[in-house]
Amino acid sequence: MAKGYYISKNMATAAMVLGAIALLTIIALSIVYNREKSKNAAKLMNVTTSMLAPTPTSNELWDKYRLPDTLAPQHYNVTLWPHLVMDANGMYVFTGNSSVMFTCLKKTDLILIHSNKLNLTLFNGRHAKLMGLDGVTAPAIKTTWFQTETHYLVIKLNGNLKPGKSYWLYTEFRGELADDLEGFYRSEYMEDGRKKIIAITQMQATYARKAFPCFDEPAMKAVFHITLIHDPETIALSNGQEIKKENLNIDGITVTRTTFEPTKKMSTYLVAFVVSDFTYINTKDKKGVLVRIWARKKAIEEGQGNYALSITQPILEFFEKYYNTSYPLSKSDQIALPDFKSGAMENWGLVTYRETALLYDAHMSANGNKQRIVTVVSHELAHMWFGNLVTLKWWNDLWLNEGFASYVEYLGADHAEPTWNIVRFKDQIILYDLQRAFAVDSLTTSHPLSRKEEEVNTPSEISEMFNTISYSKGAAVLRMLSEFLTEHVFAKGLSNYLKHFAFGSSVYSDLWDHLQKAADQTSGVKLPRTVHDIMNRWILQMGLPVVTIDTRNGNVSQKHFLLDSQAVVERKSEFKSNILYASQAIHEPMKVSKGEWVLANLHASGYFRVNYDLENWERLLSQLESNHQIIPVVNRAQLLDDAFNVARASIINITLALRTTKYLLHEREYIPWQAALRNLNYFFQLFDRSEVYGAMQAYVKKQVKPLFKHFGTLTSNWTMVPSGHTDQFTQIIALSLACGTGVEGCRDLTKSWFRRWMQNPHTNTIHPNLRSTVYCIAIAEGGAEEWDFGWKMLQNATVAAEAVKLRSALACTQVPWLLNRYLEYTLYPEKIRKQDATSTIGYIASNVIGQPLAWDFVRANWDYIFKLKRFQKDNAETGFGSGTQALQQAIEKTTAKIKWLAENKEPVLRWFISESS
Ligand code: BES
Ligand code: ZN
Numbered sequence: 039m040a041k042g043y044y045i046s047k048n049m050a051t052a053a054m055v056l057g058a059i060a061l062l063t064i065i066a067l068s069i070v071y072n073r074e075k076s077k078n079a080a081k082l083m084n085v086t087t088s089m090l091a092p093t094p095t096s097n098e099l100w101d102k103y104r105l106p107d108t109l110a111p112q113h114y115n116v117t118l119w120p121h122l123v124m125d126a127n128g129m130y131v132f133t134g135n136s137s138v139m140f141t142c143l144k145k146t147d148l149i150l151i152h153s154n155k156l157n158l159t160l161f162n163g164r165h166a167k168l169m170g171l172d173g174v175t176a177p178a179i180k181t182t183w184f185q186t187e188t189h190y191l192v193i194k195l196n197g198n199l200k201p202g203k204s205y206w207l208y209t210e211f212r213g214e215l216a217d218d219l220e221g222f223y224r225s226e227y228m229e230d231g232r233k234k235i236i237a238i239t240q241m242q243a244t245y246a247r248k249a250f251p252c253f254d255e256p257a258m259k260a261v262f263h264i265t266l267i268h269d270p271e272t273i274a275l276s277n278g279q280e281i282k283k284e285n286l287n288i289d290g291i292t293v294t295r296t297t298f299e300p301t302k303k304m305s306t307y308l309v310a311f312v313v314s315d316f317t318y319i320n321t322k323d324k325k326g327v328l329v330r331i332w333a334r335k336k337a338i339e340e341g342q343g344n345y346a347l348s349i350t351q352p353i354l355e356f357f358e359k360y361y362n363t364s365y366p367l368s369k370s371d372q373i374a375l376p377d378f379k380s381g382a383m384e385n386w387g388l389v390t391y392r393e394t395a396l397l398y399d400a401h402m403s404a405n406g407n408k409q410r411i412v413t414v415v416s417h418e419l420a421h422m423w424f425g426n427l428v429t430l431k432w433w434n435d436l437w438l439n440e441g442f443a444s445y446v447e448y449l450g451a452d453h454a455e456p457t458w459n460i461v462r463f464k465d466q467i468i469l470y471d472l473q474r475a476f477a478v479d480s481l482t483t484s485h486p487l488s489r490k491e492e493e494v495n496t497p498s499e500i501s502e503m504f505n506t507i508s509y510s511k512g513a514a515v516l517r518m519l520s521e522f523l524t525e526h527v528f529a530k531g532l533s534n535y536l537k538h539f540a541f542g543s544s545v546y547s548d549l550w551d552h553l554q555k556a557a558d559q560t561s562g563v564k565l566p567r568t569v570h571d572i573m574n575r576w577i578l579q580m581g582l583p584v585v586t587i588d589t590r591n592g593n594v595s596q597k598h599f600l601l602d603s604q605a606v607v608e609r610k611s612e613f614k615s616n617i618l619y620a621s622q623a624i625h626e627p628m629k630v631s632k633g634e635w636v637l638a639n640l641h642a643s644g645y646f647r648v649n650y651d652l653e654n655w656e657r658l659l660s661q662l663e664s665n666h667q668i669i670p671v672v673n674r675a676q677l678l679d680d681a682f683n684v685a686r687a688s689i690i691n692i693t694l695a696l697r698t699t700k701y702l703l704h705e706r707e708y709i710p711w712q713a714a715l716r717n718l719n720y721f722f723q724l725f726d727r728s729e730v731y732g733a734m735q736a737y738v739k740k741q742v743k744p745l746f747k748h749f750g751t752l753t754s755n756w757t758m759v760p761s762g763h764t765d766q767f768t769q770i771i772a773l774s775l776a777c778g779t780g781v782e783g784c785r786d787l788t789k790s791w792f793r794r795w796m797q798n799p800h801t802n803t804i805h806p807n808l809r810s811t812v813y814c815i816a817i818a819e820g821g822a823e824e825w826d827f828g829w830k831m832l833q834n835a836t837v838a839a840e841a842v843k844l845r846s847a848l849a850c851t852q853v854p855w856l857l858n859r860y861l862e863y864t865l866y867p868e869k870i871r872k873q874d875a876t877s878t879i880g881y882i883a884s885n886v887i888g889q890p891l892a893w894d895f896v897r898a899n900w901d902y903i904f905k906l907k908r909f910q911k912d913n914a915e916t917g918f919g920s921g922t923q924a925l926q927q928a929i930e931k932t933t934a935k936i937k938w939l940a941e942n943k944e945p946v947l948r949w950f951i952s953e954s955s
Pocket of ligand 2: 439440
């Protein structure tokens with residue numbers, strides 16, 4: 039299905055622009071899975087369950103994943119030396135030593151400290167040395183060993199540590215500087231024909247223990263004194279500013295020792311260090327805070343860091359105001375790394391990024407890439423306060439940390455790019471968070487936002503917390519909360535909360551307390567119930583309500599919305615009382631007189647879907663067709679998305695949902711088009727092998743023609759880009775959908791652009807915004823010559839944003855052997871970087887011809903892809919991680935789809951046929 043695929047390609051790129059990173063492997067699996075479900079479901083399920091971490095049965099403290107409350111770390115002195123050349127065994131290693139000063143809180147003869155995969159030097163047969171402070175004599179160490187399952191270095195003492203007294207624990211160690219994207223790791227890249235190696239860290243959530251022995255829990259905050267030893271040609275960075283640099287001679291080699299200012303009191307998962315030969319650009323903000331952007335020399339020379347530098351200050355200033363708290367550190371470094379597992383990481387004072395999330399090239403990057411950068415930077419900088427200054431006590435509350443940053447990232451970005459605000463830039467949250475959360479939260483396999491502390495223990499359980507529910511539902515319910523409290527009250531409560539818990543940790547209800555106080559102190563804010571009461575309904579039960587409004591009698595009712603209405607829900611959601619909030623957002627009374635319509639959930643600020651009686655639906659449809667602009671942009675998008683999903687749940691007729699797309703003939707706004715595209719795309723994928731496909735193509739072609747014409751005129755026949763920020767996104771939709779459905783002139787136009795580039799590879803005249811779409815069309819329509827050209831350009835690409843466009847477009851080919859060869863390339867990190875392997879398989883799997891090929895490939899290489907899993911958010915040890923949930927979701931979605939298809943195929947076919955003529 040070349041045609042539908044153009045759309046999904048673009049969609050995929052656009053969808054990745056914002057929000058939490060998708061589990062692309064699983065997306066790939068879920069797509070492929072649709073076809074193969076019956077044959078292979080059992081097999082996949084086995085993999086899932088067998089990979090769950092075992093629960094320890096022993097009662098010994100070292101068999102428990104959580105640290106006992108006997109000791110509290112205060113300071114660490116950590117010295118690390120990453121060796122960036124291979125040793126005699128062909129390995130890359132780092133060496134180091136660390137002492138941690140801790141205070142004893144409760145009498146104990148046992149020290150448990152996290153240490154994973156570290157090789158500790160022995161002192162008198164022990165792994166560590168212990169000293170008492172202030173004249174206290176430390177008990178002798180009896181025995182030491184590693185408890186590998188729980189990642190502890192266990193130290194048994196001959197006597198007790200005394201409450202109130204402090205001790206130093208000293209260790210020396212060596213670890214592998216692997217290319218596994220976790221803990222202290224190495225990354226390799228080519229520059230000027232030479233291989234370069236850098237050492238970097240990724241500690242969240244449980245990898246600091248791979249770099250040095252530490253009390254690796256977020257509430258165990260301490261001050262870190264960090265020293266790095268490195269080649270004099272390289273630069274060392276860490277959370278604090280470098281305060282001393284001296285050259286030493288160790289074993290006949292000259293090295294540099296860089297000492298950093300002590301950090302503030304902080305969690306281990308936010309520690310970071312980098313050794314590289316990168317360079318930087320910088321500015322100082324008004325208060326003297328040093329702001330630097332670091333990257334490969336070439337990238338900085340080409341100005342790729344300039345955009346990030348220009349937005350960092352406004353974003354920091356915005357958050358200082360919003361939180362009413364100064365930036366807590368003396369500097370802010372942000373660094374772009376060639377190999378990075380997630381999109382970005384909020385290490386305090388040294389934020390790490392994937393190159394595409396920080397580097398912008400004026401000639402190569404699209405508007406979407408720019409938006410991605412400003413939102414990711416905003417997200418990570420938001421964490422400098424929310425998450426870093428005040429940290430959630432345990433990972434069960436991760437949703438609040440990530441959901442919060444995912445909400446306020448829009449506010450910070452909006453401030454940095456005020457001219458993008460023409461059609462409320464911030465409203466894109468409904469596409470990238472609200473609707474995205476709805477999609478998984480309407481399955482029985484969903485789960486409540488909030489988990490009990492006891493439910494989250496193992497690294498695997500912690501890793502599962504980084505999911506769409508935490509990020510996107512978290513963002514959506516906080517936006518709802520902020521809107522009903524008013525932004526002013528929300529920000530006031532927030533700033534009191536930050537002040538109260540600064541340098542410490544909290545639980546979610548602490549935030550509710552402070553918001554409640556702020557509401558109580560503000561006149562004019564009257565809540566129907568307490569913040570606790572209102573919010574707990576949204577965070578303690580899973581799912582979302584569908585609110586049904588009957589305008590004939592004014593009845594408003596609600597129930598748990600499930601895509602598969604017959605599915606059995608094990609975690610029951612009552613949804614009795616969310617209506618309290620729902621009805622607030624709706625403005626009663628709901629009874630209307632003839633001709634009037636009711637529209638609920640203004641600006642989609644509530645976390646629920648809305649359904650109406652048929653007459654009201656009819657009135658809304660005719661309003662859309664006669665003058666759609668009366669209905670706010672966001673609600674146009676939401677009406678569409680609600681109608682399609684309520685129909686997928688068999689609550690209303692599918693033809694009613696399809697009719698919401700008729701008015702698109704007149705629609706010129708991005709958010710409704712994008713919502714429509716997603717829902718239509720779902721249909722394209724559902725029907726891509728049936729006769730419905732042709733009829734649907736014809737209908738969508740008819741609907742998109744005016745949009746295609748509109749942009750042709752607006753851009754003087756595609757020679758310019760529209761000036762409006764989101765209009766530039768709509769232009770891409772117009773092009774991809776028009777070419778995908780065969781609107782006359784579209785494919786010839788795009789193919790001619792690509793051909794021109796092939797003839798003159800040094801001058802690419804295709805506008806960066808349109809490149810993803812144009813490359814994909816040309817490669818899909820072409821053969822090996824086009825593919826090989828694209829591959830060559832990918833090898834030559836020095837801008838990460840350009841590389842992604844090519845890498846995704848190469849998956850558009852319709853030639854099976856090219857797709858198979860491309861799949862093979864994902865096994866070779868020198869061809870496709872590890873960080874990019876799963877997304878590449880995902881791209882191929884969303885091509886109808888690639889689906890079965892990707893499926894066979896994934897099965898054949900299961901071990902490489904899932905056991906090594908070096909490029910995923912979870913590692914082999916943490917089991918399937920968030921993959922477990924994603925897989926369950928895929929299975930449930932597929933089951934619902936099969937049932938629905940059987941009942942709806944005929945009416946859908948008839949509708950498309952009647953509407954496309
Ligand atoms: N803290 C996360 C990074 C992270 C994710 C670490 C998963 C460990 C596991 C960071 O703040 C984040 O959320 N990054 C996002 C990008 C953001 C703009 C949504 C990411 O990496 O996808
Ligand atoms: Zn985050």
